[in-house]
Amino acid sequence: MQAVQVKINQKMAFENTTDSGNETKAARIVFHTKDLNLWYGADHALKNLNLNIYENEVTAIIGPSGCGKSTYLKTLNRMNDLISSVRITGDVHYRGRNIFDPTYHVEELRTSVGMVFQKPNPFPKSIYENIVYGPKLHGIKNKKILDEIVERSLRGAALFDEVKDRLKENAYGLSGGQQQRLCIARALAIEPDVILMDEPTSALDPISTLKIEELMQSLKQEYSIVIVTHNMQQAARISDRTAFFLNGECIEYDVTDTIFYRPSNQKTEEYITGRFG
């Protein structure tokens, strides 16, 4: 990504304090975003973002369509690299390392920062092959280990019991909700650190949605999760922290209860009470 004009700030000083003053517990920072700006051509999509993502938490990003929440999420694993008109300034540090640093291989970043997409996108292969794709890609060839990974990942995504007898069948035979959990299992198979979820339940029915929400609660014990969602109830139910985005800016970012019950910005309050958006 030659267009990334980043000043590689040498080692950022990392403290465990956070940007919100009323923080009680000192969590570890996974992503540190500093003065992040992003343009699609002439369109200024992200404006001076400064926020931290914390370990073993679910961080929700809410906001109306076009507010830049998905764009921000895709910046965290550099999926925006695929769009040639994108230009970025500012820094995003993942565990202390600038992800825009030319020496940071994007493939390496993506093995630590997994992603689940809006619509389930399993590969047109068997359930088994979907899970082992990542591990095989990164050099794991032992059949026994791969079998173990498949079982562990599927259990991790609460899907194992439903599919254990048809691992060799095509993934497209699964229901939408099962496909999405398969995609989560596929992400888990390479043992990531962070899982990014881009409206993972917007294409699913309420029961599948509930299953995925429950799953996220158990996943955050081991992973840090960042989720973009249109559904405010969902953000309130599942997240520890919530960021409210509007027109490319982060209007307010705080502990979820604070955002929903005592928002300090009027726009946040208007949005979560449904006055616009």
Place this chain on the structure above:
Amino acid sequence: MGERQYKSEIRAHLASKKKGKWFERSISPLLTVLASISVLTTIGIVFTLLKEAYHFFQETSVWDFITGIEWTPFFASDPKYGIWALVSGTFTITVIAILFAAPIGLAIAIYLSEYASDKVRRILKPILEILAGIPTIVYGYFALTFVTPLLQEVFPELSRFNALSPGLVLGVMIIPSIASLSEDAMTAVPQAIRQGAYALGATRLEAAIQVVLPAALSGIVASMVLAVSRAIGETMIVTVAGGSSPNFGFHPMESVQTMTAYIVQVSTGDAGYGSTLYYSIYAVGFMLFLFTFVMNIFSRYISRKFREEY
């Protein structure tokens, strides 16, 4: 609601349409007739082939024809009609063509669908299609007068007429259709599936080869089969540069004769109507028809069997 301003016009139009209803009713039979022309033509061709081939098999045994490996129709005494001599010529050239064209065509398809920018793709695809539009006789003389001498520099033992040169040039001819059809199949693979691979840390090439290619397999195989089918039926290149020596076996360096080239040889010569020689071209033509027919069935089967619904 406001005043209806156009309703009367719409009614008048409908009324005028009613009058012309006979026209609407005649459309369907008219199109049926037009569609049946191509079906009837095909039936007619097959019928002619069978009828004339039947005359041929009155004088030559079917068994000798489909098992024989010697093809000596011009011998005055005891001519031999063993089709495998011609089939092997066709296959030699087809195999060379497909071995040459498949990897290059596929590489072009991968480049166009996974790497090239929209701009590059918009320029390259029409150029490829121009390549597909060059008359085959031009390819034939290109093989004979340019490629063969060039190859003789490398392989001095290469005959003036040989299978290698027309095989390679035939390969060049079918590259565009392999590239274009495979590219269509790969472009049809949803972007979301690629992103799934990228998000797992796959590079562009890894995603292309491990995820996109298998997902587009039905279209790619269908393009290959179609290319083989075209190579089998191709006539001018092999007639001009392949030679006219029906020899059984795989001899890329020597003069060969394909089924199509034999038909050209006899029909441009002075074989008398009603002679065995004359009828033999229908028997060979029928063989050729069988091969391409089987390839087409195979291609349909493949694309149905491996079709992926995304």
